[in-house]
Amino acid sequence: MQPRNMSMSGVVxxxxxxxxxxxxxxxxxxxxxxxxxxxxxxxxxxxxxxDVDEAGFEREVLQRxxxxxxxxxxxxxxxxxxxxxxxxxxxLAVEYDGRFLLAKIDVDAxxxxxxxxxxxxxxxxxxxxxxxALPLFQGAASEAxxxxxxDQLVQVxxxxxxxxxxxxxxxxxxxxxxxxxxxxxxxxxxxxEAAVRALDAGDFGGAVQAYKNVLAEDxxxxxxxxxxAQAELLQRVGGMDPQRVRADAAxxxxxxxxxxxxxxxxxxGGHVExxxxxxxxxxxxxxxxxxxxxxxxxxELFEVVGPDDPRVAAARxxxxxxxx
Numbered sequence: 001m002q003p004r005n006m007s008m009s010g011v012v013x014x015x016x017x018x019x020x021x022x023x024x025x026x027x028x029x030x031x032x033x034x035x036x037x038x039x040x041x042x043x044x045x046x047x048x049x050x051d052v053d054e055a056g057f058e059r060e061v062l063q064r065x066x067x068x069x070x071x072x073x074x075x076x077x078x079x080x081x082x083x084x085x086x087x088x089x090x091x092l093a094v095e096y097d098g099r100f101l102l103a104k105i106d107v108d109a110x111x112x113x114x115x116x117x118x119x120x121x122x123x124x125x126x127x128x129x130x131x132x133a134l135p136l137f138q139g140a141a142s143e144a145x146x147x148x149x150x151d152q153l154v155q156v157x158x159x160x161x162x163x164x165x166x167x168x169x170x171x172x173x174x175x176x177x178x179x180x181x182x183x184x185x186x187x188x189x190x191x192x193e194a195a196v197r198a199l200d201a202g203d204f205g206g207a208v209q210a211y212k213n214v215l216a217e218d219x220x221x222x223x224x225x226x227x228x229a230q231a232e233l234l235q236r237v238g239g240m241d242p243q244r245v246r247a248d249a250a251x252x253x254x255x256x257x258x259x260x261x262x263x264x265x266x267x268x269g270g271h272v273e274x275x276x277x278x279x280x281x282x283x284x285x286x287x288x289x290x291x292x293x294x295x296x297x298x299x300e301l302f303e304v305v306g307p308d309d310p311r312v313a314a315a316r317x318x319x320x321x322x323x324x
Contacts, residue, residue, distance in 0.1 A: 045168060048093045052103040054110050061103050065128040068165050069100040069157040071136070071150070074114060074124040076107050080226060080306035081140055081270070082123045088143055088200060089125070092150060098166035099154045100127075121270030127153050130161045139270035140234060143200035188214045188221060195227055204235035229303035236261075237268050249278075256282060256290035260297045267301055275301055276315035283322045295319070 052060045052072075061070050073089050075082035086104065093102035107114045107122055117126055117133065125136040136149050157163040195210035211228035214221050242265055248255065249262035259282040266275035279298040283291055298319060302312045 045094045049090050049102045052105050054112055061128050062131055066130055068163055069153055070128045071100050071102050072126045073104045074107050074119050074122050076122055078309045079122050085123045098168040129157045139268050142202035144202050192223060199231060204231050204238060207231040208235060229300055233264060233304050237264050254285055256286055256294050272305055272311050280318050280322050
């Protein structure tokens with residue numbers, strides 16, 4: 001699976017050479033001014049992840065991007081895929097030891113920033129380097145793919161703008177030791193942790209089996225049920241050719257299998273309403289086993305997004321109208 005905009009190969013083309021040179025010069029001026037004022041000093045690991053709103057965006061993101069690449073995580077409380085991605089980004093921010101700063105933006109509370117970045121669906125991840133915004137990826141991604149993107153970001157920031165990151169003092173500030181000591185305590189936490197590690201490593205089959213192991217013992221485990229739905233989705237799209245899938249779906253609106261595959265891609269790309277709408281439209285124009293297969297897949301995608309998401313509630317109503 002290759003999420004949209006995952007590659008950083010086009011970063012050097014995002015701005016003209018002159019603009020890049022000006023940004024680099026501005027970054028150097030900012031670093032020089034910081035040095036004259038005594039330097040920024042060391043930060044604690046807890047300071048590498050910050051919540052940002054519209055009022056603090058210029059100070060916390062634009063200004064700091066002259067010192068360190070700032071990765072922006074657009075998220076919302078109701079977004080279930082965000083709850084899978086955000087902890088991975090937070091952990092990597094600490095692991096990368098100051099080579100980038102993670103800024104978390106709640107889209108519900110910061111609609112203007114969402115619009116300014118052209119965010120079409122969440123989770124969505126951008127970076128700001130020396131004041132320049134770079135799209136990284138949208139939707140689900142494995143930890144291996146995220147690491148590759150971050151490595152390229154760090155390299156671009158250092159080579160083009162001389163940004164070597166922040167100095168981190170592991171003993172500075174509260175919170176870091178306690179976070180490191182957290183251990184699974186519930187009866188199925190070890191299995192759930194194994195599933196998350198498998199997801200992070202791109203081993204979707206292993207994650208599916210780990211979640212199934214939990215559900216075999218505890219069928220009502222909501223975390224395992226959600227995780228299984230997400231892992232199965234990622235496993236399904238892993239071997240797809242996106243262009244072929246979308247071409248087949250466009251050519252055959254009544255082909256249930258083609259529309260189901262395209263809906264999976266829609267959801268992985270963060271286009272939740274497109275995925276739901278595609279399948280509801282297919283329910284309306286199909287019958288028999290095909291119609292039932294589309295309905296079942298739509299219910300599975302509801303599990304991926306989560307029952308509390310307002311888009312799920314709206315889609316359930318639309319599905320009921322299409323069926324009856």
